[in-house]
Amino acid sequence: MDRKLTYETKGLNLVLKELSAFFTGIAKNNFTVEFFTVFVPIIILWEALPRLGVVPPTLVPPPSVVAETFWDLLVNHDLIGHVGISLLRFFLGLAVAIVTAIPIGILMGWNMFLRRHALPLFQILAPIPSPAWVPITIILLGIGLPMQVFLVFLGVFYPVLFDTYQGVKDTDPRYIASARVFGASELTLIKRVYLPNALSFIVMGVKIGIALGLVMLIVSEMVGAHSGIGWLLVESKDFFRIDRMVACMLTLGFIGWFLIEVMKYIEIKLALWKVGR
Protein backbone atom coordinates (compact mmCIF):
# COMPACT_ATOMS: atom_id res chain seq x y z
CA MET A 1 0.00 0.00 0.00
CA ASP A 2 2.77 2.34 1.01
CA ARG A 3 4.78 1.49 -2.07
CA LYS A 4 1.75 2.11 -4.29
CA LEU A 5 1.22 5.50 -2.72
CA THR A 6 4.86 6.29 -3.26
CA TYR A 7 4.62 5.43 -6.96
CA GLU A 8 1.46 7.50 -7.34
CA THR A 9 3.06 10.42 -5.57
CA LYS A 10 6.11 10.09 -7.75
CA GLY A 11 3.95 9.98 -10.87
CA LEU A 12 1.99 13.03 -9.79
CA ASN A 13 5.15 14.87 -8.94
CA LEU A 14 6.55 14.03 -12.34
CA VAL A 15 3.44 15.31 -14.11
CA LEU A 16 3.44 18.50 -12.04
CA LYS A 17 7.14 18.96 -12.72
CA GLU A 18 6.62 18.55 -16.47
CA LEU A 19 3.63 20.91 -16.48
CA SER A 20 5.59 23.46 -14.51
CA ALA A 21 8.52 23.17 -16.94
CA PHE A 22 6.13 23.47 -19.90
CA PHE A 23 4.41 26.63 -18.70
CA THR A 24 7.65 28.18 -17.46
CA GLY A 25 9.12 27.52 -20.90
CA ILE A 26 6.13 29.17 -22.58
CA ALA A 27 6.39 32.23 -20.34
CA LYS A 28 10.14 32.50 -20.76
CA ASN A 29 10.16 32.05 -24.53
CA ASN A 30 7.14 34.13 -25.46
CA PHE A 31 6.35 36.82 -22.95
CA THR A 32 9.60 38.67 -23.21
CA VAL A 33 10.32 42.40 -22.98
CA GLU A 34 10.79 42.42 -26.76
CA PHE A 35 7.32 40.90 -27.23
CA PHE A 36 5.68 43.51 -25.00
CA THR A 37 7.60 46.27 -26.80
CA VAL A 38 5.57 45.43 -29.89
CA PHE A 39 2.40 44.08 -28.29
CA VAL A 40 1.55 46.88 -25.85
CA PRO A 41 1.53 49.77 -28.38
CA ILE A 42 -0.61 47.71 -30.74
CA ILE A 43 -3.17 46.99 -28.02
CA ILE A 44 -3.20 50.62 -26.86
CA LEU A 45 -3.77 51.88 -30.40
CA TRP A 46 -6.35 49.23 -31.13
CA GLU A 47 -8.25 50.40 -28.05
CA ALA A 48 -7.74 54.10 -28.64
CA LEU A 49 -8.49 54.50 -32.34
CA PRO A 50 -12.10 53.22 -32.22
CA ARG A 51 -12.74 54.98 -28.90
CA LEU A 52 -11.55 58.30 -30.32
CA GLY A 53 -13.74 57.80 -33.37
CA VAL A 54 -10.78 57.63 -35.76
CA VAL A 55 -12.22 54.34 -37.04
CA PRO A 56 -15.83 53.15 -36.60
CA PRO A 57 -16.00 51.05 -33.39
CA THR A 58 -18.57 48.71 -34.94
CA LEU A 59 -16.16 47.83 -37.75
CA VAL A 60 -13.07 47.72 -35.52
CA PRO A 61 -14.25 46.65 -32.05
CA PRO A 62 -11.65 47.64 -29.43
CA PRO A 63 -9.98 44.90 -27.33
CA SER A 64 -12.07 45.79 -24.26
CA VAL A 65 -15.25 45.09 -26.25
CA VAL A 66 -13.76 41.89 -27.65
CA ALA A 67 -12.89 40.82 -24.09
CA GLU A 68 -16.48 41.48 -22.95
CA THR A 69 -17.81 39.55 -25.94
CA PHE A 70 -15.43 36.70 -25.20
CA TRP A 71 -16.79 36.53 -21.66
CA ASP A 72 -20.35 36.61 -23.00
CA LEU A 73 -19.55 33.76 -25.40
CA LEU A 74 -17.99 31.84 -22.54
CA VAL A 75 -20.87 32.30 -20.12
CA ASN A 76 -23.94 32.46 -22.37
CA HIS A 77 -23.05 30.76 -25.64
CA ASP A 78 -21.18 27.62 -24.57
CA LEU A 79 -17.86 28.66 -26.06
CA ILE A 80 -16.15 25.87 -24.14
CA GLY A 81 -18.53 23.34 -25.71
CA HIS A 82 -17.85 24.69 -29.21
CA VAL A 83 -14.10 24.63 -28.63
CA GLY A 84 -14.41 21.11 -27.24
CA ILE A 85 -16.27 19.71 -30.26
CA SER A 86 -13.85 21.50 -32.59
CA LEU A 87 -10.88 20.01 -30.75
CA LEU A 88 -12.45 16.56 -30.94
CA ARG A 89 -12.79 16.88 -34.72
CA PHE A 90 -9.31 18.33 -34.95
CA PHE A 91 -7.56 15.68 -32.84
CA LEU A 92 -9.34 12.85 -34.66
CA GLY A 93 -8.12 14.20 -37.99
CA LEU A 94 -4.67 14.89 -36.57
CA ALA A 95 -4.41 11.40 -35.08
CA VAL A 96 -5.48 9.66 -38.30
CA ALA A 97 -3.03 11.78 -40.29
CA ILE A 98 -0.11 11.14 -37.95
CA VAL A 99 -0.82 7.40 -37.71
CA THR A 100 -0.89 7.07 -41.50
CA ALA A 101 1.61 9.68 -42.66
CA ILE A 102 4.54 8.73 -40.42
CA PRO A 103 4.68 5.02 -41.40
CA ILE A 104 4.20 5.83 -45.09
CA GLY A 105 6.86 8.54 -44.88
CA ILE A 106 9.30 6.18 -43.16
CA LEU A 107 8.66 3.43 -45.71
CA MET A 108 9.12 5.84 -48.61
CA GLY A 109 12.35 7.17 -47.16
CA TRP A 110 13.67 3.71 -46.36
CA ASN A 111 12.76 1.76 -49.46
CA MET A 112 13.50 2.90 -53.01
CA PHE A 113 10.94 0.51 -54.52
CA LEU A 114 8.11 1.94 -52.40
CA ARG A 115 9.36 5.48 -52.95
CA ARG A 116 9.24 5.12 -56.74
CA HIS A 117 5.71 3.79 -56.59
CA ALA A 118 4.15 6.10 -54.03
CA LEU A 119 6.03 9.39 -54.08
CA PRO A 120 4.89 10.69 -57.51
CA LEU A 121 1.26 10.10 -56.55
CA PHE A 122 1.60 12.06 -53.32
CA GLN A 123 3.54 14.79 -55.11
CA ILE A 124 0.67 15.20 -57.56
CA LEU A 125 -2.02 15.19 -54.86
CA ALA A 126 -0.23 17.37 -52.30
CA PRO A 127 -0.30 20.70 -54.21
CA ILE A 128 -4.10 20.53 -54.54
CA PRO A 129 -5.28 23.14 -52.04
CA SER A 130 -7.13 21.31 -49.29
CA PRO A 131 -10.29 23.50 -49.49
CA ALA A 132 -10.66 22.33 -53.11
CA TRP A 133 -11.44 18.88 -51.72
CA VAL A 134 -14.55 20.08 -49.89
CA PRO A 135 -17.17 19.40 -52.61
CA ILE A 136 -15.77 15.94 -53.40
CA THR A 137 -15.54 15.12 -49.69
CA ILE A 138 -19.18 16.10 -49.21
CA ILE A 139 -20.18 13.85 -52.13
CA LEU A 140 -18.15 10.91 -50.77
CA LEU A 141 -18.69 11.26 -47.03
CA GLY A 142 -21.76 13.46 -46.72
CA ILE A 143 -21.99 16.23 -44.15
CA GLY A 144 -20.90 15.31 -40.65
CA LEU A 145 -18.04 14.09 -38.52
CA PRO A 146 -16.37 11.82 -41.14
CA MET A 147 -16.22 14.70 -43.61
CA GLN A 148 -14.83 17.10 -41.01
CA VAL A 149 -12.24 14.61 -39.78
CA PHE A 150 -11.19 13.82 -43.36
CA LEU A 151 -10.70 17.49 -44.21
CA VAL A 152 -8.53 18.00 -41.11
CA PHE A 153 -6.66 14.84 -42.08
CA LEU A 154 -5.99 16.30 -45.54
CA GLY A 155 -4.55 19.44 -43.98
CA VAL A 156 -2.19 17.53 -41.69
CA PHE A 157 -1.27 14.49 -43.80
CA TYR A 158 1.04 15.93 -46.47
CA PRO A 159 3.32 18.07 -44.28
CA VAL A 160 3.82 15.14 -41.89
CA LEU A 161 4.33 12.70 -44.75
CA PHE A 162 6.89 14.76 -46.65
CA ASP A 163 8.79 15.87 -43.56
CA THR A 164 8.99 12.27 -42.30
CA TYR A 165 10.14 11.09 -45.72
CA GLN A 166 12.74 13.85 -45.89
CA GLY A 167 13.97 13.12 -42.37
CA VAL A 168 14.44 9.42 -43.11
CA LYS A 169 15.96 10.03 -46.55
CA ASP A 170 18.47 12.53 -45.17
CA THR A 171 19.80 10.14 -42.53
CA ASP A 172 23.59 10.33 -42.49
CA PRO A 173 24.85 7.25 -44.43
CA ARG A 174 27.66 6.85 -41.87
CA TYR A 175 25.10 6.10 -39.14
CA ILE A 176 23.46 3.48 -41.36
CA ALA A 177 26.79 1.94 -42.29
CA SER A 178 27.88 1.83 -38.64
CA ALA A 179 24.65 0.17 -37.58
CA ARG A 180 24.97 -2.37 -40.37
CA VAL A 181 28.53 -3.17 -39.34
CA PHE A 182 27.16 -4.09 -35.93
CA GLY A 183 24.65 -6.40 -37.59
CA ALA A 184 21.51 -4.29 -37.24
CA SER A 185 18.48 -5.67 -39.05
CA GLU A 186 16.34 -3.45 -41.29
CA LEU A 187 13.71 -3.18 -38.56
CA THR A 188 16.36 -2.15 -36.04
CA LEU A 189 17.67 0.39 -38.55
CA ILE A 190 14.21 1.91 -38.84
CA LYS A 191 13.63 1.91 -35.10
CA ARG A 192 17.10 2.95 -33.93
CA VAL A 193 18.55 5.01 -36.78
CA TYR A 194 15.99 6.33 -39.25
CA LEU A 195 13.19 7.20 -36.82
CA PRO A 196 15.34 9.04 -34.22
CA ASN A 197 17.07 10.91 -37.05
CA ALA A 198 13.72 11.94 -38.53
CA LEU A 199 12.12 12.95 -35.23
CA SER A 200 12.76 16.67 -35.46
CA PHE A 201 11.56 16.62 -39.09
CA ILE A 202 8.40 14.81 -38.00
CA VAL A 203 7.76 17.32 -35.23
CA MET A 204 8.27 20.14 -37.74
CA GLY A 205 5.81 18.43 -40.10
CA VAL A 206 3.26 18.08 -37.32
CA LYS A 207 3.71 21.76 -36.42
CA ILE A 208 2.97 22.79 -40.02
CA GLY A 209 0.17 20.21 -40.11
CA ILE A 210 -1.42 21.71 -36.99
CA ALA A 211 -1.61 25.13 -38.65
CA LEU A 212 -3.05 23.70 -41.88
CA GLY A 213 -5.34 21.33 -39.97
CA LEU A 214 -6.85 24.25 -38.07
CA VAL A 215 -7.54 25.99 -41.38
CA MET A 216 -9.29 22.88 -42.64
CA LEU A 217 -11.20 22.49 -39.39
CA ILE A 218 -12.71 25.91 -39.87
CA VAL A 219 -13.43 25.22 -43.55
CA SER A 220 -15.15 21.94 -42.60
CA GLU A 221 -17.23 23.57 -39.86
CA MET A 222 -18.34 26.29 -42.22
CA VAL A 223 -20.04 23.61 -44.32
CA GLY A 224 -23.10 22.13 -42.70
CA ALA A 225 -21.90 22.03 -39.09
CA HIS A 226 -24.10 23.23 -36.25
CA SER A 227 -21.41 23.44 -33.61
CA GLY A 228 -17.74 24.21 -33.27
CA ILE A 229 -15.67 27.34 -33.31
CA GLY A 230 -15.78 27.54 -37.14
CA TRP A 231 -19.56 27.40 -37.08
CA LEU A 232 -19.62 30.06 -34.37
CA LEU A 233 -17.40 32.21 -36.58
CA VAL A 234 -19.72 31.85 -39.58
CA GLU A 235 -22.78 32.40 -37.41
CA SER A 236 -21.21 35.59 -36.05
CA LYS A 237 -20.44 36.69 -39.59
CA ASP A 238 -24.03 36.09 -40.68
CA PHE A 239 -25.30 38.14 -37.76
CA PHE A 240 -22.85 40.98 -38.48
CA ARG A 241 -21.26 40.50 -35.04
CA ILE A 242 -17.72 41.62 -35.78
CA ASP A 243 -16.82 41.57 -32.07
CA ARG A 244 -17.79 37.90 -31.87
CA MET A 245 -15.88 37.15 -35.06
CA VAL A 246 -12.75 38.72 -33.59
CA ALA A 247 -13.25 36.80 -30.32
CA CYS A 248 -13.54 33.52 -32.28
CA MET A 249 -10.49 34.38 -34.39
CA LEU A 250 -8.41 35.13 -31.30
CA THR A 251 -9.60 31.88 -29.69
CA LEU A 252 -8.48 29.99 -32.77
CA GLY A 253 -5.17 31.81 -32.75
CA PHE A 254 -4.67 30.88 -29.11
CA ILE A 255 -5.48 27.21 -29.75
CA GLY A 256 -3.04 27.08 -32.68
CA TRP A 257 -0.31 28.83 -30.71
CA PHE A 258 -0.81 26.57 -27.67
CA LEU A 259 -0.66 23.41 -29.79
CA ILE A 260 2.54 24.60 -31.45
CA GLU A 261 4.01 25.23 -27.98
CA VAL A 262 3.04 21.69 -26.98
CA MET A 263 4.81 20.37 -30.09
CA LYS A 264 7.90 22.43 -29.28
CA TYR A 265 7.94 20.87 -25.83
CA ILE A 266 7.51 17.39 -27.27
CA GLU A 267 10.37 18.12 -29.65
CA ILE A 268 12.62 19.06 -26.75
CA LYS A 269 11.69 15.86 -24.95
CA LEU A 270 12.00 13.53 -27.94
CA ALA A 271 14.83 14.98 -29.97
CA LEU A 272 16.77 17.14 -27.59
CA TRP A 273 19.99 16.81 -29.55
CA LYS A 274 18.37 18.36 -32.63
CA VAL A 275 16.84 21.40 -30.95
CA GLY A 276 18.46 24.66 -31.93
CA ARG A 277 20.66 23.05 -34.53
Add this chain to the structure above:
Amino acid sequence: MKRLCFSIAAAVAATALIALVAGVPGSGDDGVIRIGHTGTPHLAPLFVAVEQGIFEDNGLRVELKRFGSTSDAGYALLAGRVDVAFLEPSRSFRLLNEHDEAGVKIAGTVNFDFGATLVVREDLNIRLGDLEGMTVAAGSRHCILLSQFKHDAQRHGVDAGKINFVYTAFETMLPALEAGQVDAILTRASYALLAQAEGHKILYQNWDVVPGDACCPAYLAQVEYFMLVKDLEPRYVRGMDAALREASERPPEDSRNAIMKHTQFPLGLQQGFPVARYLVIGQELKQELGDWVWTGN
Protein backbone atom coordinates in the same frame (compact mmCIF):
# COMPACT_ATOMS: atom_id res chain seq x y z
CA MET B 1 16.18 53.57 -27.58
CA LYS B 2 16.03 50.48 -29.75
CA ARG B 3 12.90 49.32 -27.89
CA LEU B 4 11.28 52.70 -28.29
CA CYS B 5 11.94 52.52 -32.04
CA PHE B 6 10.32 49.09 -32.17
CA SER B 7 7.33 50.36 -30.18
CA ILE B 8 6.88 53.31 -32.53
CA ALA B 9 7.22 51.06 -35.56
CA ALA B 10 4.61 48.67 -34.14
CA ALA B 11 2.27 51.57 -33.39
CA VAL B 12 2.63 52.97 -36.89
CA ALA B 13 2.05 49.52 -38.41
CA ALA B 14 -1.03 48.97 -36.22
CA THR B 15 -2.46 52.37 -37.14
CA ALA B 16 -1.93 51.70 -40.83
CA LEU B 17 -3.52 48.27 -40.52
CA ILE B 18 -6.55 49.49 -38.58
CA ALA B 19 -7.01 52.41 -40.96
CA LEU B 20 -6.77 50.01 -43.88
CA VAL B 21 -9.37 47.69 -42.36
CA ALA B 22 -11.77 50.50 -41.64
CA GLY B 23 -10.80 52.67 -44.60
CA VAL B 24 -13.97 54.20 -45.92
CA PRO B 25 -13.70 55.52 -49.45
CA GLY B 26 -16.02 58.38 -50.32
CA SER B 27 -19.19 56.76 -51.59
CA GLY B 28 -20.20 57.92 -55.00
CA ASP B 29 -17.47 60.54 -54.92
CA ASP B 30 -16.36 59.67 -58.43
CA GLY B 31 -19.96 59.66 -59.65
CA VAL B 32 -20.00 55.88 -59.91
CA ILE B 33 -22.47 54.01 -57.72
CA ARG B 34 -21.08 50.68 -56.59
CA ILE B 35 -23.81 48.08 -56.21
CA GLY B 36 -23.20 44.89 -54.21
CA HIS B 37 -25.20 41.83 -55.21
CA THR B 38 -24.93 38.04 -55.22
CA GLY B 39 -25.90 37.27 -58.80
CA THR B 40 -29.22 35.71 -57.88
CA PRO B 41 -31.97 35.47 -60.53
CA HIS B 42 -34.23 37.31 -58.09
CA LEU B 43 -32.54 40.60 -58.89
CA ALA B 44 -34.03 40.88 -62.39
CA PRO B 45 -34.74 44.65 -62.24
CA LEU B 46 -31.08 45.35 -61.49
CA PHE B 47 -29.86 43.30 -64.44
CA VAL B 48 -32.46 44.74 -66.83
CA ALA B 49 -31.52 48.26 -65.80
CA VAL B 50 -27.86 47.51 -66.53
CA GLU B 51 -28.54 45.70 -69.79
CA GLN B 52 -30.92 48.26 -71.24
CA GLY B 53 -28.99 51.33 -70.14
CA ILE B 54 -31.78 52.49 -67.83
CA PHE B 55 -29.33 53.64 -65.17
CA GLU B 56 -27.56 55.85 -67.73
CA ASP B 57 -30.93 57.21 -68.88
CA ASN B 58 -31.50 58.29 -65.30
CA GLY B 59 -28.14 59.99 -65.11
CA LEU B 60 -26.39 57.26 -63.13
CA ARG B 61 -23.12 55.48 -63.67
CA VAL B 62 -23.13 52.15 -61.87
CA GLU B 63 -20.64 49.40 -61.24
CA LEU B 64 -21.88 45.96 -60.18
CA LYS B 65 -19.81 44.13 -57.61
CA ARG B 66 -20.66 40.49 -57.13
CA PHE B 67 -20.20 38.83 -53.74
CA GLY B 68 -20.25 35.21 -52.62
CA SER B 69 -22.92 35.84 -50.02
CA THR B 70 -25.24 38.64 -49.01
CA SER B 71 -23.44 38.97 -45.68
CA ASP B 72 -20.24 39.75 -47.60
CA ALA B 73 -22.18 42.41 -49.53
CA GLY B 74 -23.45 43.70 -46.18
CA TYR B 75 -19.93 44.04 -44.80
CA ALA B 76 -18.86 45.83 -47.99
CA LEU B 77 -21.75 48.26 -47.48
CA LEU B 78 -20.84 48.83 -43.84
CA ALA B 79 -17.22 49.49 -44.77
CA GLY B 80 -18.21 51.84 -47.58
CA ARG B 81 -16.79 49.61 -50.31
CA VAL B 82 -20.19 49.63 -52.03
CA ASP B 83 -22.89 52.28 -51.91
CA VAL B 84 -25.89 50.01 -52.45
CA ALA B 85 -26.40 46.37 -51.50
CA PHE B 86 -29.23 43.93 -51.96
CA LEU B 87 -29.81 41.76 -48.88
CA GLU B 88 -32.58 39.38 -47.85
CA PRO B 89 -34.97 40.78 -45.20
CA SER B 90 -33.67 38.55 -42.40
CA ARG B 91 -30.05 39.51 -43.06
CA SER B 92 -30.98 43.15 -43.52
CA PHE B 93 -32.64 43.16 -40.11
CA ARG B 94 -29.57 41.59 -38.52
CA LEU B 95 -27.32 44.21 -40.09
CA LEU B 96 -29.58 47.10 -39.10
CA ASN B 97 -29.98 45.75 -35.59
CA GLU B 98 -26.25 45.40 -35.00
CA HIS B 99 -25.14 48.54 -36.82
CA ASP B 100 -28.02 50.95 -36.42
CA GLU B 101 -25.63 53.87 -36.09
CA ALA B 102 -23.81 53.08 -39.33
CA GLY B 103 -26.23 55.08 -41.47
CA VAL B 104 -27.54 52.14 -43.49
CA LYS B 105 -31.10 52.63 -44.72
CA ILE B 106 -33.66 50.60 -46.62
CA ALA B 107 -34.50 52.39 -49.86
CA GLY B 108 -36.62 49.85 -51.72
CA THR B 109 -37.64 46.23 -52.07
CA VAL B 110 -37.38 43.57 -54.71
CA ASN B 111 -40.46 41.36 -54.62
CA PHE B 112 -41.24 37.96 -56.05
CA ASP B 113 -44.70 36.38 -56.27
CA PHE B 114 -45.39 34.10 -53.34
CA GLY B 115 -46.71 30.85 -54.84
CA ALA B 116 -46.96 27.69 -52.71
CA THR B 117 -44.59 25.14 -54.26
CA LEU B 118 -43.73 21.57 -53.33
CA VAL B 119 -40.28 20.51 -54.53
CA VAL B 120 -39.21 16.85 -54.28
CA ARG B 121 -35.63 15.64 -54.18
CA GLU B 122 -34.09 14.92 -57.55
CA ASP B 123 -33.56 11.20 -56.87
CA LEU B 124 -37.23 10.61 -56.03
CA ASN B 125 -39.63 9.73 -58.82
CA ILE B 126 -42.93 10.08 -57.03
CA ARG B 127 -46.41 11.48 -57.37
CA LEU B 128 -48.42 13.48 -54.88
CA GLY B 129 -50.05 10.33 -53.49
CA ASP B 130 -46.66 8.80 -52.68
CA LEU B 131 -45.83 11.56 -50.20
CA GLU B 132 -47.57 9.73 -47.35
CA GLY B 133 -44.92 8.62 -44.86
CA MET B 134 -42.28 10.89 -46.34
CA THR B 135 -40.59 13.85 -44.65
CA VAL B 136 -41.53 17.27 -45.96
CA ALA B 137 -40.07 20.56 -44.71
CA ALA B 138 -42.51 23.42 -44.21
CA GLY B 139 -42.17 26.96 -42.86
CA SER B 140 -44.24 26.51 -39.71
CA ARG B 141 -47.25 24.61 -38.42
CA HIS B 142 -49.48 27.60 -39.18
CA CYS B 143 -47.81 28.66 -42.42
CA ILE B 144 -50.27 29.77 -45.08
CA LEU B 145 -48.41 27.65 -47.66
CA LEU B 146 -48.98 24.54 -45.57
CA SER B 147 -52.68 25.28 -45.10
CA GLN B 148 -53.06 25.78 -48.84
CA PHE B 149 -51.13 22.61 -49.62
CA LYS B 150 -53.14 20.52 -47.16
CA HIS B 151 -56.34 21.86 -48.66
CA ASP B 152 -55.21 21.09 -52.22
CA ALA B 153 -53.83 17.67 -51.26
CA GLN B 154 -57.16 16.69 -49.78
CA ARG B 155 -58.84 17.61 -53.05
CA HIS B 156 -56.47 15.21 -54.79
CA GLY B 157 -57.29 12.45 -52.33
CA VAL B 158 -54.01 12.65 -50.40
CA ASP B 159 -54.12 12.37 -46.62
CA ALA B 160 -51.73 15.16 -45.53
CA GLY B 161 -51.99 13.89 -41.96
CA LYS B 162 -49.84 10.92 -42.97
CA ILE B 163 -47.05 13.16 -44.25
CA ASN B 164 -44.26 13.76 -41.74
CA PHE B 165 -43.87 17.55 -41.71
CA VAL B 166 -40.78 19.13 -40.17
CA TYR B 167 -40.61 22.88 -39.64
CA THR B 168 -37.69 25.06 -40.61
CA ALA B 169 -36.90 28.47 -42.10
CA PHE B 170 -37.29 28.87 -45.86
CA GLU B 171 -33.60 29.60 -46.37
CA THR B 172 -32.53 26.32 -44.73
CA MET B 173 -34.93 24.14 -46.73
CA LEU B 174 -32.87 23.81 -49.89
CA PRO B 175 -29.67 22.80 -48.04
CA ALA B 176 -31.74 20.22 -46.12
CA LEU B 177 -33.14 18.87 -49.39
CA GLU B 178 -29.67 18.78 -50.95
CA ALA B 179 -28.30 16.90 -47.93
CA GLY B 180 -31.12 14.33 -48.16
CA GLN B 181 -32.43 15.24 -44.71
CA VAL B 182 -35.91 15.75 -46.14
CA ASP B 183 -37.68 14.23 -49.13
CA ALA B 184 -39.49 17.38 -50.19
CA ILE B 185 -39.86 21.03 -49.27
CA LEU B 186 -42.97 23.17 -49.27
CA THR B 187 -41.58 26.56 -50.08
CA ARG B 188 -42.10 29.90 -51.75
CA ALA B 189 -41.77 30.14 -55.51
CA SER B 190 -38.51 32.08 -55.32
CA TYR B 191 -36.78 29.20 -53.52
CA ALA B 192 -38.46 26.66 -55.81
CA LEU B 193 -36.83 28.40 -58.77
CA LEU B 194 -33.40 27.86 -57.21
CA ALA B 195 -34.25 24.28 -56.22
CA GLN B 196 -35.27 23.49 -59.77
CA ALA B 197 -31.92 24.78 -60.99
CA GLU B 198 -30.26 22.21 -58.69
CA GLY B 199 -32.17 19.43 -60.45
CA HIS B 200 -35.03 18.94 -57.99
CA LYS B 201 -38.55 18.54 -59.28
CA ILE B 202 -41.65 20.62 -58.73
CA LEU B 203 -44.60 18.42 -57.86
CA TYR B 204 -47.19 20.97 -56.87
CA GLN B 205 -47.64 24.69 -57.33
CA ASN B 206 -50.43 27.11 -56.46
CA TRP B 207 -50.11 30.75 -57.44
CA ASP B 208 -53.46 31.66 -55.93
CA VAL B 209 -52.20 31.44 -52.39
CA VAL B 210 -52.63 34.76 -50.60
CA PRO B 211 -49.45 35.74 -48.77
CA GLY B 212 -49.46 36.75 -45.15
CA ASP B 213 -50.05 34.93 -41.93
CA ALA B 214 -49.25 35.35 -38.28
CA CYS B 215 -45.55 34.56 -38.67
CA CYS B 216 -45.02 36.31 -42.00
CA PRO B 217 -47.19 39.40 -42.56
CA ALA B 218 -48.45 40.17 -46.04
CA TYR B 219 -46.47 43.38 -46.50
CA LEU B 220 -43.24 41.46 -45.92
CA ALA B 221 -44.09 38.04 -47.33
CA GLN B 222 -43.21 38.78 -50.94
CA VAL B 223 -40.07 40.78 -50.25
CA GLU B 224 -37.06 38.84 -51.47
CA TYR B 225 -34.47 41.59 -51.11
CA PHE B 226 -34.15 44.99 -49.55
CA MET B 227 -32.15 47.62 -51.36
CA LEU B 228 -29.87 49.05 -48.67
CA VAL B 229 -28.00 52.30 -49.14
CA LYS B 230 -25.34 54.00 -47.07
CA ASP B 231 -24.12 57.57 -47.30
CA LEU B 232 -25.46 57.89 -50.82
CA GLU B 233 -26.54 61.29 -52.06
CA PRO B 234 -30.36 61.62 -52.28
CA ARG B 235 -30.26 62.34 -56.03
CA TYR B 236 -28.50 59.02 -56.57
CA VAL B 237 -30.99 57.11 -54.40
CA ARG B 238 -33.88 58.71 -56.30
CA GLY B 239 -32.16 57.86 -59.58
CA MET B 240 -31.72 54.24 -58.50
CA ASP B 241 -35.33 54.08 -57.46
CA ALA B 242 -36.58 55.49 -60.76
CA ALA B 243 -34.31 53.26 -62.84
CA LEU B 244 -35.29 50.06 -61.04
CA ARG B 245 -38.99 50.87 -61.20
CA GLU B 246 -38.64 51.50 -64.92
CA ALA B 247 -36.76 48.22 -65.35
CA SER B 248 -39.56 46.37 -63.56
CA GLU B 249 -42.01 47.59 -66.18
CA ARG B 250 -40.11 45.96 -69.06
CA PRO B 251 -41.49 42.72 -70.57
CA PRO B 252 -40.72 39.51 -68.62
CA GLU B 253 -38.69 38.17 -71.55
CA ASP B 254 -36.27 41.10 -71.21
CA SER B 255 -35.86 40.22 -67.55
CA ARG B 256 -35.26 36.56 -68.29
CA ASN B 257 -32.62 37.37 -70.91
CA ALA B 258 -30.91 39.81 -68.56
CA ILE B 259 -30.95 37.20 -65.78
CA MET B 260 -29.40 34.63 -68.09
CA LYS B 261 -26.69 37.04 -69.16
CA HIS B 262 -25.77 38.08 -65.62
CA THR B 263 -26.26 34.83 -63.75
CA GLN B 264 -26.09 32.10 -66.41
CA PHE B 265 -29.43 30.91 -65.06
CA PRO B 266 -30.98 28.93 -67.98
CA LEU B 267 -33.92 30.47 -69.77
CA GLY B 268 -35.79 27.16 -69.76
CA LEU B 269 -35.82 27.00 -65.97
CA GLN B 270 -37.21 30.51 -65.73
CA GLN B 271 -40.26 29.75 -67.85
CA GLY B 272 -43.33 29.15 -65.76
CA PHE B 273 -42.09 31.52 -63.07
CA PRO B 274 -42.86 35.21 -62.78
CA VAL B 275 -39.95 37.65 -62.60
CA ALA B 276 -38.99 39.77 -59.63
CA ARG B 277 -39.91 43.43 -59.61
CA TYR B 278 -38.71 46.46 -57.72
CA LEU B 279 -41.15 48.33 -55.52
CA VAL B 280 -40.97 51.41 -53.37
CA ILE B 281 -41.61 50.76 -49.72
CA GLY B 282 -45.32 50.75 -49.00
CA GLN B 283 -46.92 52.65 -46.16
CA GLU B 284 -47.49 49.56 -44.03
CA LEU B 285 -43.91 48.39 -44.40
CA LYS B 286 -42.66 51.92 -43.77
CA GLN B 287 -44.54 51.99 -40.47
CA GLU B 288 -43.15 48.62 -39.52
CA LEU B 289 -39.54 49.48 -40.38
CA GLY B 290 -39.60 52.96 -38.84
CA ASP B 291 -36.22 54.69 -38.78
CA TRP B 292 -34.63 52.09 -40.97
CA VAL B 293 -36.37 53.45 -44.05
CA TRP B 294 -34.54 55.95 -46.25
CA THR B 295 -36.38 59.25 -46.23
CA GLY B 296 -34.06 61.43 -48.24
CA ASN B 297 -32.93 63.48 -45.25
